[in-house]
Amino acid sequence: MRTLFLLTLLAVGLKSECPEKCNCTETEIDCITHGLDTVPSFEYLDNTPTILDLSGNLFIELNIGDFDFPKSKDVKELYLNNSEIVYVNNGVFNPLENLQNLYLGNNYLSDLDESIISKLDDIILLEMSNNYFTERMPVIKSQSLEVLSLANSKISQIPKHALKYLPNLKLLLLQQNNLKTISFDIFQKAPANTLFVKLSYNPWTCSCDNMAVFKHLEERSFIDTSDPFRCSQGQFEIDIYGKGGQDYIEAFCQKENEIIDNLNASRAMIDENRYNQTDEENNLGESNVETNENISIIYTKSVDTTQEYNNLNFYLILSISTVSGFIVGAVFGILWYSFNLKYKRLELTDSKHQLIN
Numbered sequence: 001m002r003t004l005f006l007l008t009l010l011a012v013g014l015k016s017e018c019p020e021k022c023n024c025t026e027t028e029i030d031c032i033t034h035g036l037d038t039v040p041s042f043e044y045l046d047n048t049p050t051i052l053d054l055s056g057n058l059f060i061e062l063n064i065g066d067f068d069f070p071k072s073k074d075v076k077e078l079y080l081n082n083s084e085i086v087y088v089n090n091g092v093f094n095p096l097e098n099l100q101n102l103y104l105g106n107n108y109l110s111d112l113d114e115s116i117i118s119k120l121d122d123i124i125l126l127e128m129s130n131n132y133f134t135e136r137m138p139v140i141k142s143q144s145l146e147v148l149s150l151a152n153s154k155i156s157q158i159p160k161h162a163l164k165y166l167p168n169l170k171l172l173l174l175q176q177n178n179l180k181t182i183s184f185d186i187f188q189k190a191p192a193n194t195l196f197v198k199l200s201y202n203p204w205t206c207s208c209d210n211m212a213v214f215k216h217l218e219e220r221s222f223i224d225t226s227d228p229f230r231c232s233q234g235q236f237e238i239d240i241y242g243k244g245g246q247d248y249i250e251a252f253c254q255k256e257n258e259i260i261d262n263l264n265a266s267r268a269m270i271d272e273n274r275y276n277q278t279d280e281e282n283n284l285g286e287s288n289v290e291t292n293e294n295i296s297i298i299y300t301k302s303v304d305t306t307q308e309y310n311n312l313n314f315y316l317i318l319s320i321s322t323v324s325g326f327i328v329g330a331v332f333g334i335l336w337y338s339f340n341l342k343y344k345r346l347e348l349t350d351s352k353h354q355l356i357n
């Protein structure tokens with residue numbers, strides 16, 4: 001009798017304390033795909049939810065107070081994916097102090113405040129793929145975040161300080177975006193040898209700067225080079241980690257390094273020269289300025305040298321084509337001659353035939 005009473009009380013209690021359009025179990029609240037346009041009130045929960053699933057609804061905006069309820073500290077996973085969210089007010093997640101996984105994918109987010117999760121000390125995963133960060137990748141601040149997913153989100157730019165405030169990041173997903181260039185600076189401050197990035201299926205342009213970044217990522221095992229990485233230059237497409245990429249680096253980027261090498265060598269020589277002179281003159285300061293000016297001259301000279309080199313190349317190509325032109329001409333001449341002979345013979349045989357006939 002007493003247990004029955006308790007059971008009915010429990011049943012009634014569970015019914016009234018779980019929000020109307022949700023299903024509650026001991027550790028989970030499910031309000032999936034119920035056309036909710038506001039986050040329901042979780043004020044009188046009876047259970048202790050570690051999972052709060054609000055995906056597939058129509059929230060459009062998340063407001064301060066939406067997740068401010070007595071048991072908010074129990075929630076470890078929050079699903080808000082596929083919920084037509086356009087705007088998230090800064091601070092809305094702060095009451096979920098122990099949140100670990102936050103799912104905001106498949107929404108219409110185009111910007112986020114830098115400190116959107118900065119107060120969540122245990123956050124590990126922020127899933128935001130399939131959004132609309134058209135202008136730039138959002139800069140996120142978090143001491144604990146390990147996984148940041150921004151795949152397929154129309155991102156065309158990564159700010160140089162994008163990873164600066166994510167000291168624990170281990171996985172960054174940026175595949176299938178609209179990235180054309182990537183700056184070396186982004187990864188310079190990234191956690192050493194622990195970060196793994198996905199950057200495939202982006203419309204990279206071929207440039208030595210991009211190549212340098214990809215080389216760096218490969219050397220530090222930041223990237224899976226078996227993924228397709230292609231860059232384009234005009235109508236040509238190159239496999240960045242394939243032979244095309246290697247050829248590109250050899251043809252264009254190595255030469256730049258050589259120029260810098262030459263420049264450094266000349267600079268060293270000039271420095272030495274200047275030093276010897278100024279040693280006599282006892283006037284270091286002034287000479288340094290002059291040295292700098294001279295370096296710019298050397299630089300333009302090195303560029304001139306490459307032009308000369310190009311000219312040399314041009315003459316080489318010209319002479320090669322002249323020679324090959326001659327050879328081709330000769331071969332054609334011979335072929336034409338023999339063809340003519342044959343043709344004449346045919347004519348003769350034909351006329352013979354005609355005569356016979």
Ligand SMILES: *[C@@H]1O[C@H](CO)[C@@H](O)[C@H](O)[C@H]1NC(C)=O
Pocket residue numbers: 021022023030031032034
């Ligand atoms: C709750 O669970 C029942 C039975 O599994 C299901 O029919 C109902 O759609 C669920 N409601 C919600 C809000 O998920």
Ligand SMILES: *[C@@H]1O[C@H](CO)[C@@H](O)[C@H](O)[C@H]1NC(C)=O
Pocket residue numbers: 032033055056079081082103
């Ligand atoms: C929300 O994301 C989770 C995890 O990726 C997924 O299992 C779930 O199906 C998604 N919900 C909706 C409504 O798409």
Ligand SMILES: *[C@@H]1O[C@H](CO)[C@@H](O)[C@H](O)[C@H]1NC(C)=O
Pocket residue numbers: 257260261264
């Ligand atoms: C040239 O010198 C600068 C500084 O003096 C150095 O940073 C750079 O790496 C050098 N470049 C090469 C190709 O040695």
Ligand SMILES: *[C@@H]1O[C@H](CO)[C@@H](O)[C@H](O)[C@H]1NC(C)=O
Pocket residue numbers: 269272273276
């Ligand atoms: C500069 O002086 C040092 C030592 O006096 C000498 O070995 C060196 O050859 C000089 N360099 C030039 C460029 O004159």
Ligand SMILES: CC(=O)N[C@H]1CO[C@H](CO)[C@@H](O)[C@@H]1O
Pocket residue numbers: 290293294297
């Ligand atoms: C700008 C410039 O040419 N600076 C010095 C470079 O070196 C020459 C010769 O050593 C000097 O005459 C220039 O003043």
